[in-house]
Amino acid sequence: MMRILVATDAWHPQVNGVVRSLEATIAELRALGVEVEMITPQGFRSVALPTYPGIRLALAGRRALSARLAALRPDHVHIATEGPIGLAARAACLREGRPFTTSYHTQFPDYLAARLPVPRDLVYAALRWFHNAGCGTMVATESLTEDLGKRGFRRLMRWSRGVDATLFHPRAASILDLPRPIFLYVGRVAVEKNVEALLELDLPGSTVIVGDGPARAGLQARYPKAHFLGNRTGELLARTYASADVFVFPSRTDTFGIVLLEALASGLPVAAYPVPGPKDVIATSGAGVLDADLFTACHAALKIPNACARAHALRFTWRESARQFLDNVTTARSGHDGVTCRNAQAFAR
Incomplete structure (x- = not known):
């Protein structure tokens, strides 16, 4: 039996796509007979992330x-x-000659640019340094693979995402007693998510925002007609999805967007910009509308049958995602890639 250790800075009580991806993949890996251990911020002292106090950074050193x-x-x-934690794990693996892979979940160059005047090229250089030292970097979509490849990232591996179609599914009863149609956003309420692009639209019916984050208080004050419901998880989140009419995804910076699959599985068509993430998930499926004019996309998405959205979501499973992850680990550890990995680690030292 293979034993895999996953080192992550993103874990409970954080609510985001990275945590959901790891949670679901690890559960499926264990079901496949893989032994998985974790190193998370739990058990370490931590400090609040500047500009984002809801996220704590573990004070983890290489010795620990x-x-x-x-x-x-x-x-x-x-x-x-x-x-x-990632930096400390990387340093420990390099020092001890342990094989390791990484995953690229977050477009930090875009996230930082939305908050601070940090040159994107400098951030990409730091990310290349981090990821290229490993045996492979797992990325969620073809668009991201192409983009990172052009930026000098090596040994890129595809690791798609899935959805719990048993939890997220269409339902007859609505828990949102609001004027129709209901346009729903689920996710972090932060500047990089571009939620204001949705709130600025003069849409009919109701706009509902599910999630929390540093931008929530300001946006809630500026857009009093919108309904801010805070964080929702599990059954309550699933019922909220199924109570809406269109899922609106205004982000231009996501690497995938698990919420897209959750919405589709719930029978919600998607309205989004034609950018990486939505382009990869929706593609030519007919399960959503991608348009540079988000208002147009929202109205056009209302015409899409719920069954079409649901059928497309069923193509994505967490079991297949876990198999991809395991195949990537096996590939990274064997044959020519093993030699490449050792050469990369020697260079990174």
Whole structure:
């Protein structure tokens, strides 16, 4: 039995796509007979992330990570994030010659640019340094693979996402007693998510925002007609999806967007910009409308049958996502890629 250690800065109580991806993939890996251990911020002292107090950064050092690695004795290490735990795990693996892969979940160059005057090229250089030292970097979509490849990222591997179609499905009863049609957003309420682009639209019916984040208070004050419901998870979130008419995804910076699949599985057509993430998930399926004019996309999406949205979502499963992840780990550890990995690690030192 293979033992994989996943090191991640993103974990509970955070509510985001990275946490959901790891949670679902790890559950399926264990169902496939893989032993999975984790190193998360739990058990470390932490500090609040500047400009985003809802996210805590673990104060994890290389020695502490090395001790945990030695105790857990994994066959392979996967580093999911580029934060303090990821950096410490990377340093420990390089020092000890352990094979490891990474995953690219977040477009930090765009996120930082939305908050601070940091040159994108500088951020990409730091990310290349982090990821290229491993045996492979897992990315969610073809668009992201092409973009990162052009930017000098090497050994890129596809790792798609899935959806729990048993939890997220169409329902007859609505829990939102609001004027129709209902346009729904689910996700972090932060500047990089571009939620204001939705709130600025003069849409009929009701606009509902599910999620929390540093921009929520300001947006809620400026757009009092919108309905801000805060974070919702599990059954309540699933019933909220199924109570809406269109799912609106205004982000231009996401690498995938698991919420897209959750909405589609719930029978919600998608309205979004024609950018990476939505382009990869929706493509030519007819399950959503991608348009540079988000208002146009919202109205056109109302005409899409719920069954079409649901059928497209069923193509994405967490079991297949876990198999892709495991195949990537196996490939990274074997044959020519093993040699490449050792050469990369020697260079990274």
